[in-house]
Amino acid sequence: MKIISPSLLSADFRHIAEDIRKVESAGADRLHLDIMDGNFVPSITFGPLIINAINNCTHCHLETHLMIQNPSKSFDQYIKAGSDTLIFHIEASNNPKEELSYIRENNVASGIALNPNTDEKCLLPLLDYLDYILIMSVVPGKGGQSFIKSTLKKMENIVQMTKGRNITIGVDGGVNLDTISKVYDTGIDIAIVGSALFKSDNITQRYQDLINA
Ligand code: DX5
Ligand code: ZN
Numbered sequence: 287m288k289i290i291s292p293s294l295l296s297a298d299f300r301h302i303a304e305d306i307r308k309v310e311s312a313g314a315d316r317l318h319l320d321i322m323d324g325n326f327v328p329s330i331t332f333g334p335l336i337i338n339a340i341n342n343c344t345h346c347h348l349e350t351h352l353m354i355q356n357p358s359k360s361f362d363q364y365i366k367a368g369s370d371t372l373i374f375h376i377e378a379s380n381n382p383k384e385e386l387s388y389i390r391e392n393n394v395a396s397g398i399a400l401n402p403n404t405d406e407k408c409l410l411p412l413l414d415y416l417d418y419i420l421i422m423s424v425v426p427g428k429g430g431q432s433f434i435k436s437t438l439k440k441m442e443n444i445v446q447m448t449k450g451r452n453i454t455i456g457v458d459g460g461v462n463l464d465t466i467s468k469v470y471d472t473g474i475d476i477a478i479v480g481s482a483l484f485k486s487d488n489i490t491q492r493y494q495d496l497i498n499a
Contacts, residue, residue: 315347320351357374373399374397375399400419418453441457445473
């Protein structure tokens with residue numbers, strides 16, 4: 287089944303509840319929340335307060351993508367705000383096994399994100415601790431960037447690596463009408479889509495077009 291997780295980074299925060307309703311009515315049952323700290327990545331976005339507000343206006347599964355330095359310091363806040371999956375970057379982590387275990391102990395799905403240049407072999411010792419792998423197909427930091435084609439091979443490798451395990455694989459960055467079918471063809475589970483969805487004049491129709499692409 288093809289799953290889209292809309293990235294709210296490109297939604298219109300003047301009426302975020304309305305944009306959420308549009309993607310829900312199109313069929314979305316999860317949302318992707320991009321947290322940037324101005325340190326791990328140059329931009330700053332939003333934090334737990336906004337996630338809590340979003341949690342109060344949707345029944346969607348909330349996947350929180352932490353693009354922050356020292357992520358474990360903030361885990362409690364993001365869990366309390368209503369994250370259902372909590373994803374941190376391997377490049378920012380001090381002790382990934384311990385940090386993934388902590389997330390699970392709090393009944394939240396544990397996730398690792400991988401930058402385009404990070405070798406997927408770093409995941410091998412972590413497979414028993416992981417519920418979710420987020421493969422970055424752009425350098426994290428902003429929406430609307432071009433898809434990096436060389437990450438398709440990494441997707442295939444990670445699909446093989448996780449065969450027979452209950453690990454969800456998401457792909458994040460530059461997914462649009464031109465790239466989404468190539469992404470799904472690798473066998474991954476979830477395509478994260480930001481600008482290609484929310485910058486459309488008809489968000490509901492675009493969601494369908496992306497599913498059918
Ligand atoms: C990039 C973020 C993405 C971003 C994707 O740093 O992690 O989730 O919102 O946006 P698009 O789909 O526009 O590339
Ligand atoms: Zn993201």
